[in-house]
Amino acid sequence: MTIKGKAYIAGAYEHPTRHAPDKSLAQLHAEVAKGALEDAGLGKADIDGYFCAGDAPGLGPLSMIDYMGLRVRHMDSTETGGSSYAIHVAHAAQAIAAGKCSVALITLAGRPRAEGMATGTAPRTYSAAAPDVGFEAPYAPVVANMYAMCAMRHMHQYGTTSEQLAWIKVAASHHAQHNPHALLREVVTVEDVVNSPMIADPLHRLDCCVITDGGGALIVVAPEVAKSLKRPKVKLLGAGEASKNQVGGRIDLTYSGAVWSGPRAFAEAGVVPGDIKYVSIYDSFTITVLMTLEDMGFCEKGQGGRFVADGALISGSGRLPFNTDGGGLCNNHPGNRGSMTKVIEAVRQLRGEAHPRVQVKNCDLALAHGTGGSLGTRHGSATLILERE
Amino acid sequence: MPQQERVIAAPPVNPETKPFWDAAAEGRLLIKKCLACGEWHYYPRTICPFCFSDRTEWEPASGRGTIYSYSVMRRAPVPYAIAYVTLEEGVTMMTNIVDCDLDRIRIGGKVSLVFKPSDGGPPVPMFTLRA
Numbered sequence A: 001m002t003i004k005g006k007a008y009i010a011g012a013y014e015h016p017t018r019h020a021p022d023k024s025l026a027q028l029h030a031e032v033a034k035g036a037l038e039d040a041g042l043g044k045a046d047i048d049g050y051f052c053a054g055d056a057p058g059l060g061p062l063s064m065i066d067y068m069g070l071r072v073r074h075m076d077s078t079e080t081g082g083s084s085y086a087i088h089v090a091h092a093a094q095a096i097a098a099g100k101c102s103v104a105l106i107t108l109a110g111r112p113r114a115e116g117m118a119t120g121t122a123p124r125t126y127s128a129a130a131p132d133v134g135f136e137a138p139y140a141p142v143v144a145n146m147y148a149m150c151a152m153r154h155m156h157q158y159g160t161t162s163e164q165l166a167w168i169k170v171a172a173s174h175h176a177q178h179n180p181h182a183l184l185r186e187v188v189t190v191e192d193v194v195n196s197p198m199i200a201d202p203l204h205r206l207d208c209c210v211i212t213d214g215g216g217a218l219i220v221v222a223p224e225v226a227k228s229l230k231r232p233k234v235k236l237l238g239a240g241e242a243s244k245n246q247v248g249g250r251i252d253l254t255y256s257g258a259v260w261s262g263p264r265a266f267a268e269a270g271v272v273p274g275d276i277k278y279v280s281i282y283d284s285f286t287i288t289v290l291m292t293l294e295d296m297g298f299c300e301k302g303q304g305g306r307f308v309a310d311g312a313l314i315s316g317s318g319r320l321p322f323n324t325d326g327g328g329l330c331n332n333h334p335g336n337r338g339s340m341t342k343v344i345e346a347v348r349q350l351r352g353e354a355h356p357r358v359q360v361k362n363c364d365l366a367l368a369h370g371t372g373g374s375l376g377t378r379h380g381s382a383t384l385i386l387e388r389e
Numbered sequence B: 001m002p003q004q005e006r007v008i009a010a011p012p013v014n015p016e017t018k019p020f021w022d023a024a025a026e027g028r029l030l031i032k033k034c035l036a037c038g039e040w041h042y043y044p045r046t047i048c049p050f051c052f053s054d055r056t057e058w059e060p061a062s063g064r065g066t067i068y069s070y071s072v073m074r075r076a077p078v079p080y081a082i083a084y085v086t087l088e089e090g091v092t093m094m095t096n097i098v099d100c101d102l103d104r105i106r107i108g109g110k111v112s113l114v115f116k117p118s119d120g121g122p123p124v125p126m127f128t129l130r131a
């Protein structure tokens, strides 16, 4: 059984806030749900499936279904960090194909900025029962230095440079200047990136994504529901998910789980990387984008630095437009979880509703990818291929 | 020459990992080997992550290794080097590189085992650049 053509993204909404000290977490979830329903032209009573991840407060779906007054017959709280929401889209399609629901709501919200969280540079407390924690926590792994070790190894093994990585941020900033909601709208240069303060060798401050409050929501529907709506139709063609880890000490930091999730999604969709007109790639750090593009086959392994350099990812002039909302690097990274906004911008591109200055011409096939957890230890990887019908 | 001054978080010890930390208190690094498939693994588990046999055994590691990757955390009150070190036995473990000039750390650098006290817990295995 395949999910190809079995589900459509009918609603997509990104919360305009980037700083929400005056809102509760549950409130943000409800606000994005409301926004996505209005975008789709559906009502709350139409929702019969609900999906959320570890950012949802309390008992996840139980608390949020209660708070929002939903009545559903299917729920899923798959938690794979920032990749959760791309996985939820695939799981919603599976549930729809199996007849378990026909209108699925997926929500994400967070307020790390209001809470003063040092997302990338402070150690986080995990459960003492996590099997890895005793063998990692004493060494002060944080988000930044874990991704930095991947970048350091990639540079060592393939000759990737800081300047090549910087081009990823430069492209994102070119897009963000057109997004009125983006946290950082200033266009930066390669020099700006490599001269910004070093956070964790070899990643500079401008290699890192922003910390923002807010959230986003998606409505995934059955084909007959999509037909009844007035919005442009965005069809799910293929999906892949994977988990990558340390493999019992056989550590290889040069690739991500996208080596598995990518080919699975392409195979289901029946397309190849060369067919894709636009990509949304989770950009927690510049290195995340570079490795993901290699792993999904947009270029040869080790050639990612050359592939992204010289403006190759800038919409309108580059060979592969990416993250045209400014991505996590410049626009938004609500709740420290990136795949929701990745799917939302891919939907905008396929509908022709991206900002005119970054809208990809004849954008009929797009890819959205999420990475969740840590590239340097264990992470989830989720790839979606979407088509405008 | 920046030294390790960071407070090292105490590792939680549980029944499965107690032998590892008891050995650490004696200055020995134990790693697990599977008697069924012959493979070493890290971090240690009761059941082999490769063949799922429960016939795993603690073995002392030589304490010599090579830096697979590292990063010096510059944005920290006391900069420190996190690393993955590949042991002679073949497994790669997360660790810190300590007691050396952090700017001399390189991938491929040879390192040897030291133990550093943790904050209220057992000492923790780390590595220093070999002379």
Ligand SMILES: [Zn+2]
Pocket: B034, B035, B036, B037, B038, B039, B048, B049, B050, B051, B052, B053
């Ligand atoms: Zn075994």
